[in-house]
Amino acid sequence: MKTLQQALDIILAAAQPLANTQRLNISQALGHYLAEDVVSPLDVPPQDNSAMDGYAINLGDSSATSGTTQFEVTQTINAGHIGQPLLPNQAARIFTGAEIPAGANCVAMQENCTRSDDGQWVTAHSTALGDNIRRRGQDITVGNELFNQGHRLTAVDIGLLASLGRANITVYRPPKIAILSTGDELKEPGQALGPGQIYNSNRYLLTAALQALQCEVVDLGQVEDTLAATQTALIRGQEADLIVSTGGVSVGEADFVKTAVERLGELNSWKIAIKPGKPLAFGRIGDTPFLGLPGNPVAVFVTFLLVVKPFLNALRGNNSTHPLRVFSSGFDIKRPSDRRQYMRIKIDQTGLIQRFGNQSSGVLSSLAWAEGLAIVETGQTVNKGDALPVILLNDHQFS
Numbered sequence: 001m002k003t004l005q006q007a008l009d010i011i012l013a014a015a016q017p018l019a020n021t022q023r024l025n026i027s028q029a030l031g032h033y034l035a036e037d038v039v040s041p042l043d044v045p046p047q048d049n050s051a052m053d054g055y056a057i058n059l060g061d062s063s064a065t066s067g068t069t070q071f072e073v074t075q076t077i078n079a080g081h082i083g084q085p086l087l088p089n090q091a092a093r094i095f096t097g098a099e100i101p102a103g104a105n106c107v108a109m110q111e112n113c114t115r116s117d118d119g120q121w122v123t124a125h126s127t128a129l130g131d132n133i134r135r136r137g138q139d140i141t142v143g144n145e146l147f148n149q150g151h152r153l154t155a156v157d158i159g160l161l162a163s164l165g166r167a168n169i170t171v172y173r174p175p176k177i178a179i180l181s182t183g184d185e186l187k188e189p190g191q192a193l194g195p196g197q198i199y200n201s202n203r204y205l206l207t208a209a210l211q212a213l214q215c216e217v218v219d220l221g222q223v224e225d226t227l228a229a230t231q232t233a234l235i236r237g238q239e240a241d242l243i244v245s246t247g248g249v250s251v252g253e254a255d256f257v258k259t260a261v262e263r264l265g266e267l268n269s270w271k272i273a274i275k276p277g278k279p280l281a282f283g284r285i286g287d288t289p290f291l292g293l294p295g296n297p298v299a300v301f302v303t304f305l306l307v308v309k310p311f312l313n314a315l316r317g318n319n320s321t322h323p324l325r326v327f328s329s330g331f332d333i334k335r336p337s338d339r340r341q342y343m344r345i346k347i348d349q350t351g352l353i354q355r356f357g358n359q360s361s362g363v364l365s366s367l368a369w370a371e372g373l374a375i376v377e378t379g380q381t382v383n384k385g386d387a388l389p390v391i392l393l394n395d396h397q398f399s
């Protein structure tokens with residue numbers, strides 16, 4: 001058996017970053033992958049401004065307000081308007097976000113201020129030099145490198161781009177991923193099940209997972225179990241950046257995917273030391289990479305996370321790996337496995353991880369229940385309380 005890393009080294013070497021990029025308005029760019037480095041062209045905020053509604057004050061020779069010294073109120077400055085300079089012991093009525101006038105060296109919040117009846121004077125309690133002034137560039141300074149090419153944009157990132165004044169951004173175009181599922185037992189949702197049949201869940205799971213990662217899905221459909229039909233579908237898939245199939249990669253004989261790929265290109269069938277997800281095929285049809293995932297739905301999801309997602313990221317210049325968290329085990333594993341296991345787990349109220357009772361790779365409800373996948377290495381036994389690395393599913397933005 002190969003380790004997952006050995007397989008990934010070979011597979012990811014075939015992932016060439018896409019040549020095509022597109023310019024998108026930032027309001028359309030959520031989840032897209034940057035095809036440019038983003039450097040700030042300006043300071044944010046662009047000038048010192050007030051953090052509070054109150055009074056901007058020139059303290060003169062003092063370092064703080066006394067509560068008794070009166071400051072002459074010379075003007076009112078609203079956000080978006082520029083005030084006149086303040087002389088020592090002068091003040092300006094000011095509002096949150098308004099630019100600090102020259103000469104002012106603190107802002108007293110209005111709750112700490114008393115204005116004279118005629119409105120000409122103000123006194124302020126407990127306000128010292130620099131208080132309530134948001135300094136120019138305190139968020140971002142000109143020249144800051146904010147994001148690298150390949151970074152995937154979140155909602156916060158989109159807000160940050162807007163704060164730089166960026167209206168448009170260059171991102172990778174969505175890769176085209178062709179998918180096909182095989183198996184005579186498969187029926188599409190909405191149709192009646194016949195004897196020996198099950199619903200095709202992989203097709204929909206894969207489509208949704210690909211869409212969530214900003215891919216364009218080329219659905220080759222559920223292919224009739226003949227060599228000719230399989231070849232025709234795969235040839236159609238050649239226009240894509242990657243072809244992904246599910247099912248038919250194990251040792252069974254009643255499947256034409258392997259033969260069809262071998263005829264049209266090249267195929268390596270591997271056993272990977274992971275559970276689920278042992279059988280995996282990798283090859284190409286013409287120049288288009290081909291990945292054959294196992295048929296069991298949990299194995300599809302786990303290999304999608306561990307193999308397909310890194311491939312899709314690499315197509316868009318992103319080499320980030322799945323983050324691992326560490327939790328204490330709430331269970332024992334006395335019998336070691338010859339494969340690394342990815343166990344469906346939930347975190348209980350005491351912070352321990354508990355596993356789903358049935359870890360079979362045919363039990364898709366275990367994944368719907370799970371908050372994460374706990375990793376138990378090949379040959380490892382586990383005692384309650386042992387630390388285990390966990391992939392949290394929320395870290396993957398599929399929901």
Ligand SMILES: Nc1nc2c(c(=O)[nH]1)N[C@H]1C(S)=C(S)[C@@H](COP(=O)(O)OP(=O)(O)OC[C@H]3O[C@@H](n4cnc5c(N)ncnc54)[C@H](O)[C@@H]3O)O[C@H]1N2
Pocket residue numbers: 181182183185186198199200201202203246247248249250251252276277278279293294295296297299361362
């Ligand atoms: N003698 C051996 N048998 C098996 C081995 C082995 O090493 N020796 N490996 C097992 C492991 S592990 C896995 S994983 C599976 C993988 O099998 P295949 O990739 O060949 O997949 P199929 O046999 O076509 O299907 C497996 C399973 O998944 C169901 N399936 C398939 N496609 C779909 C779909 N689109 N939607 C929902 N469910 C699907 C299918 O009905 C089977 O139950 O092989 C083991 N066997």
Ligand code: MOO
Pocket residue numbers: 274275276277278279294296299361362
């Ligand atoms: O490796 Mo298979 O994925 O156990 O079920």
